[in-house]
Amino acid sequence: MQGIDVPITAIARRAGVGAATLYRHFPTRASLVTEAFAAQMADCVAALDDALADPDPWRGFCSVIEKVCVMQATDRGFTAAFLSQFPDAVDYERDRTRAERGLAQLVQRAKDTGRLRADFHPADLTLLVLANSGVVGESQQVSLAASRRLTAYLLQSFRTAPTEPLPPPAPLGLQHIHQPQPTH
Amino acid sequence: MQGIDVPITAIARRAGVGAATLYRHFPTRASLVTEAFAAQMADCVAALDDALADPDPWRGFCSVIEKVCVMQATDRGFTAAFLSQFPDAVDYERDRTRAERGLAQLVQRAKDTGRLRADFHPADLTLLVLANSGVVGESQQVSLAASRRLTAYLLQSFRTAPTEPLPPPAPLGLQHIHQPQPTH
Numbered sequence: 001m002q003g004i005d006v007p008i009t010a011i012a013r014r015a016g017v018g019a020a021t022l023y024r025h026f027p028t029r030a031s032l033v034t035e036a037f038a039a040q041m042a043d044c045v046a047a048l049d050d051a052l053a054d055p056d057p058w059r060g061f062c063s064v065i066e067k068v069c070v071m072q073a074t075d076r077g078f079t080a081a082f083l084s085q086f087p088d089a090v091d092y093e094r095d096r097t098r099a100e101r102g103l104a105q106l107v108q109r110a111k112d113t114g115r116l117r118a119d120f121h122p123a124d125l126t127l128l129v130l131a132n133s134g135v136v137g138e139s140q141q142v143s144l145a146a147s148r149r150l151t152a153y154l155l156q157s158f159r160t161a162p163t164e165p166l167p168p169p170a171p172l173g174l175q176h177i178h179q180p181q182p183t184h
Numbered sequence: 185m186q187g188i189d190v191p192i193t194a195i196a197r198r199a200g201v202g203a204a205t206l207y208r209h210f211p212t213r214a215s216l217v218t219e220a221f222a223a224q225m226a227d228c229v230a231a232l233d234d235a236l237a238d239p240d241p242w243r244g245f246c247s248v249i250e251k252v253c254v255m256q257a258t259d260r261g262f263t264a265a266f267l268s269q270f271p272d273a274v275d276y277e278r279d280r281t282r283a284e285r286g287l288a289q290l291v292q293r294a295k296d297t298g299r300l301r302a303d304f305h306p307a308d309l310t311l312l313v314l315a316n317s318g319v320v321g322e323s324q325q326v327s328l329a330a331s332r333r334l335t336a337y338l339l340q341s342f343r344t345a346p347t348e349p350l351p352p353p354a355p356l357g358l359q360h361i362h363q364p365q366p367t368h
Contacts (some may be wrong), residue, residue, distance in 0.1 A: 008250070127330055127334055130319045131319050132315070132318065146314070151310070153338055154337055154338070159336070
């Protein structure tokens with residue numbers, strides 16, 4: 001078992017049970033980690049599905065980022081599970097491929113609306129998760145505040161400027177400059 | 185000695201000497217860590233002094249952030265030394281107070297020019313260093329690329345929009361609308 005360091009106590013807290021109960025259900029650390037990982041992956045997949053179902057692609061894009069960053073700020077084992085290779089989780093590759101395809105789709109849709117900058121790259125989502133992992137670590141309250149501030153700064157930078165889409169162009173041509181109409 | 189984990193090999197590499205030579209000069213780990221910390225602090229102070237001397241406060245603000253993030257991406261011990269409490273370094277409190285005062289000055293000047301957003305808080309500099317520490321960790325090449333991308337996104341978000349200052353207002357009043365001049 002490499003690269004995964006989900007605290008047992010965090011898993012017990014998440015499950016709402018004591019550590020002893022937890023060990024009755026999951027006698028090995030491997031079974032525990034697999035279960036915790038599956039729960040986190042399911043939360044991420046649900047956030048991504050919600051985002052893809054949102055009729056506003058930019059709002060969907062923001063929502064999945066905000067949800068994942070909150071998960072990361074409130075669950076210390078999240079980053080390790082999310083970013084590690086995890087050979088024992090049978091369906092991990094399939095889930096990751098599906099997530100990557102969904103994220104690429106979300107990014108493209110958000111670009112098509114003109115709200116997401118054209119030079120945004122899907123790799124920037126990993127960059128954001130890594131950056132967020134750096135600001136998480138103090139108390140949960142401080143982690144959440146830091147994560148929210150960082151996420152807001154980055155989302156504002158990802159957004160195209162000017163920040164609101166313009167109304168459609170007025171039906172004007174150069175002739176409106178060169179051939180002024182008489183005024184009454 | 186808590187919270188500091190500067191690799192001995194990194195210090196030797198920085199000093200351009202072998203580990204054996206290093207141990208002759210610094211027989212204890214404490215003396216080594218103090219020296220490494222002092223060198224990093226001196227680099228940061230120099231970057232800050234350069235920024236404060238820059239006649240363009242926004243350029244100075246960007247330069248100190250970019251320099252510190254490059255130091256962090258190329259020296260794995262940097263974040264530990266920079267962000268830790270270090271009780272044995274006698275002058276640390278004085279240096280930190282001086283750095284905090286200089287940074288506050290730099291932030292205020294950059295705001296006064298209208299280039300830095302008014303709701304930027306000096307605590308966001310710590311947020312940036314922590315976020316940057318999250319993206320540093322792969323090879324030095326990947327760390328530098330990730331750090332540069334993150335820094336550019338954040339600096340663009342810190343900058344006020346519209347991104348370039350406008351030329352001065354034209355000398356126009358409402359009378360130019362209500363009392364049109366005849367055209368020739």
